[in-house]
Amino acid sequence: MANSHYTDGLSLSATGRSLPIALLRVREKVMERFRPLLQSHGVTEQQWRVLRVLREVPDLDMSALAKAANLLPPSLSRMTKGLEERGLITTARAAGDGRRTSLRLTANGSALITKVTPESSAISAEIETIVGRDKIQALLDQLESVLDALDNAKA
Amino acid sequence: MANSHYTDGLSLSATGRSLPIALLRVREKVMERFRPLLQSHGVTEQQWRVLRVLREVPDLDMSALAKAANLLPPSLSRMTKGLEERGLITTARAAGDGRRTSLRLTANGSALITKVTPESSAISAEIETIVGRDKIQALLDQLESVLDALDNAKA
DNA sequence: TGTCAATAATTAACACGTTAATCATTCTCG
DNA sequence: CGAGAATGATTAACGTGTTAATTATTGACA
Secondary structure, three states: OOOOOOOOOOOOOHHHHOHHHHHHHHHHHHHHHHHHHHHHOOOOHHHHHHHHHHHHOOOEEHHHHHHHOOOOHHHHHHHHHHHHHOOOEEEEEOOOOOOOEEEEEOHHHHHHHHHHHHHHHHHHHHHHHHHOHHHHHHHHHHHHHHHHHHHHOOO | OOOOOOOOOOOOOHHHHOHHHHHHHHHHHHHHHHHHHHHHOOOOHHHHHHHHHHHHOOOEEHHHHHHHOOOOHHHHHHHHHHHHHOOOEEEEEOOOOOOOEEEEEOHHHHHHHHHHHHHHHHHHHHHHHHHOHHHHHHHHHHHHHHHHHHHHOOO
């Protein structure tokens, strides 16, 4: 019953206990459930992250937004063109530092988040029901702990 | 000391406790340490996964290899061209089913794995030292458990 | 047996990941 | 002040992620 996902004849291979691959597999399984929602609203997973971060912090420059949304600056640079053309964000030279670009959510961008969030929360709740709230919280704690350990190494 | 990675002024935001993002962040932090090695040998992370799977199972078709290496078939289809041109794998029509492509590692492909593996293992060991072997094993167990739960849902 | 559905692989199109290089602006400090 | 270093953003180039459409082969079954 456990290990029922090894249905490809590979059994417990070396790659099966690799941390990067395990993280990838779980992430895929989770995202599988969100993708149809995002797709139905015409946003990618990454665009959704950018919009949500801008809702939390209303004015960010490219570097800060990239870090907060876990994107590399070149990816963000490309994306913002499209998001601005679609009227979801605005870009402007930052006051006081001409190198920085100041990014903000428009009313339309905010409205999109408002529209999608309830369904997104429902999917999260569904996952919590399937996996168990405790198990998810424990996993999040472990992930944060591992991240801290790696961040503090060689600091 | 803990939470020291929140250095961007966002503190504990909603995105900070999202499972997909947490998985992404940890994966990035881990891969950061492997990337220079792979790059120095001219293979991407995905190519490395493909070669390693083929070392574990010497003859696979596209579908089985894609599943085992966590790639989508179109990505694998593209990659195999390059890997074959570089002499790391061979492709051939499968005997008995003309739709299938049979993929195998060449001697050169096997040699590449042999060359890279020691350094890769050293990096894994380094990560285990930093994070702690127990913590990593616990994380792997939790990841597997969550994967099982999601796999068995709606089955 | 011949037709149609199912399966395996590929191709196409568009978006993102990654590294390196480039451009513009600001900062440093003599 | 002014030259050069540092910083923020962008562009370029190539590989992968993702979905949809297409091609080739096999399988099912009347």
